[in-house]
Amino acid sequence: MSYTVAVVGATGNVGREILSILSERQFPVGEVHAVASRRSLGTEVAFGETTLKCKDLASFDFAGVDFCLMSAGGAVSREWSPKIAASGCVVIDNSSAWRYDIDVPLIVPEVNADAVAGYAKKNIIANPNCSTAQMVVALKPLHARAIIKRVVVATYQSVSGAGKAAMNELWSQTKGKYVPGQEVEPATFPKEIAFNCIPQIDVFMEDGYTREEWKMVAETKKILDPRIKVTATCVRVPVFVGHSEAVNIEFEEPISAEEARDILREAPGCLVIDKREPGGYITPMEASGEDATYISRIREDTTVENGLALWIVSDNLRKGAALNAVQIAELLINRKLLKKAA
Numbered sequence: 001m002s003y004t005v006a007v008v009g010a011t012g013n014v015g016r017e018i019l020s021i022l023s024e025r026q027f028p029v030g031e032v033h034a035v036a037s038r039r040s041l042g043t044e045v046a047f048g049e050t051t052l053k054c055k056d057l058a059s060f061d062f063a064g065v066d067f068c069l070m071s072a073g074g075a076v077s078r079e080w081s082p083k084i085a086a087s088g089c090v091v092i093d094n095s096s097a098w099r100y101d102i103d104v105p106l107i108v109p110e111v112n113a114d115a116v117a118g119y120a121k122k123n124i125i126a127n128p129n130c131s132t133a134q135m136v137v138a139l140k141p142l143h144a145r146a147i148i149k150r151v152v153v154a155t156y157q158s159v160s161g162a163g164k165a166a167m168n169e170l171w172s173q174t175k176g177k178y179v180p181g182q183e184v185e186p187a188t189f190p191k192e193i194a195f196n197c198i199p200q201i202d203v204f205m206e207d208g209y210t211r212e213e214w215k216m217v218a219e220t221k222k223i224l225d226p227r228i229k230v231t232a233t234c235v236r237v238p239v240f241v242g243h244s245e246a247v248n249i250e251f252e253e254p255i256s257a258e259e260a261r262d263i264l265r266e267a268p269g270c271l272v273i274d275k276r277e278p279g280g281y282i283t284p285m286e287a288s289g290e291d292a293t294y295i296s297r298i299r300e301d302t303t304v305e306n307g308l309a310l311w312i313v314s315d316n317l318r319k320g321a322a323l324n325a326v327q328i329a330e331l332l333i334n335r336k337l338l339k340k341a342a
C-alpha cells in the first residue's frame, strides 16, 4: 500500500525537513507533491535523490491526496486546513491554529498515541510547539513512575524555530558585526539576536507571560495530564538549530536521579547522555540532524521535596516539527485508522 502526500510549506524550514524525513524513513509514498505560495511556483526542492517542482496552494487539487503535511503558518492553516480536510485528506498541521481545539487531537506519538483515534471529527491532527514536544517525550516516562506535580522550565530556543527569515537574520547580523557598514537592524526579532539572548518569543499576554510560554503550559496539559502545573520562561538564543531546556520537576513521590536515568534510558524517543565530567552532556549542535530527545545533567534538586533537574535538547525542526508530523502519519497507517482518499 502506498500513499499520496502533499507537503504544504515545502520551501520552508519545516517543509524541507519533512521531505527529507519522508525519504529517509522510506515512508510508503506513491506520489509526493511540494506545495507553497504562488511566489515559489516552479521552485525546486529536494526529495531524496530527486527534486520536486513547487505547486501553488491556491490552485492545488487535493482530491486523491491521503496526507497533507502542513507547515505554512497559522493564518494559512486556519484558511486552508478545513477545506483540505473536507476533500477527504488528513491534515497534520505544524502551526498553533488547531492545537487547542477540543475536536483536534494534539499528538506526540511516544506520549499520547491513543488520543489520535478521534481525529476524524475534523480530519485535522495538530503537532505541538517544538519546545513542548521534546519536553513531554522526557516527562512522560517519569510521570508514569512518580506523578509530576509541577514543572519549572527555561528554554534556550534556536532561531530556526522562527522560520527561514530568522536564520538569515542571525547569519547576516553576525557577519555585520565584523564588516563596517553592513550592520543589520532587527527585523524578525524584537532586539539583535547575534551574540545576544532575547527573553521574548511570540507576543506578550495580559499576565506578563508570552504566548510561547502559555503554549508550553496548555499543550503539556492537553498531551500529558491537565493536573501538571507548568511555568515557563522562553528565551531565543543565537543558535541555528536545536532547542535546549533546563527543566526542574517536582514529583508526588520520591524518585532518585539514578532511577530517573534508568527509566529515561528505556523510554521511547529518549537518549540519555549523562556523564558527570567536562563535555559529558549534549549541546544543540550535536542534536542537530538527529531524531532523539537527548537528556543530560540528571540530578536531584534538594531544595524541594521529590525534585529532579534535567537538561533536555532536541532538533526543533525534526522532533519539534517534521519528524513528529511524519510519525503521526505512520501512526495512522500502522493502526489502520486512515480512510484511503478516493
Ligand SMILES: NC(=O)c1ccc[n+]([C@@H]2O[C@H](COP(=O)([O-])OP(=O)(O)OC[C@H]3O[C@@H](n4cnc5c(N)ncnc54)[C@H](OP(=O)(O)O)[C@@H]3O)[C@@H](O)[C@H]2O)c1
Residues within 6 Å of the ligand: 008, 009, 010, 011, 012, 013, 014, 015, 035, 036, 037, 038, 039, 040, 057, 058, 071, 072, 073, 074, 076, 094, 095, 096, 128, 129, 130, 160, 161, 162, 163, 164, 165, 316, 317, 320, 321
Ligand atoms: N521551525 C520550527 O521549529 C517549528 C516547530 C514547530 C512548528 N513550526 C510551525 O511550522 C510552520 C512553518 O514554520 P517554518 O519554520 O517552516 O517557516 P518558514 O521557514 O518561514 O516557511 C514558511 C512556509 O510557508 C509557506 N507559505 C507562506 N505563506 C503561504 C501561503 N499563503 N500559501 C502557501 N504557502 C505559504 C512558505 O512558502 P513560500 O516560500 O512560497 O513563501 C514556506 O514554504 C509555522 O506555523 C511554525 O510555527 C515550526
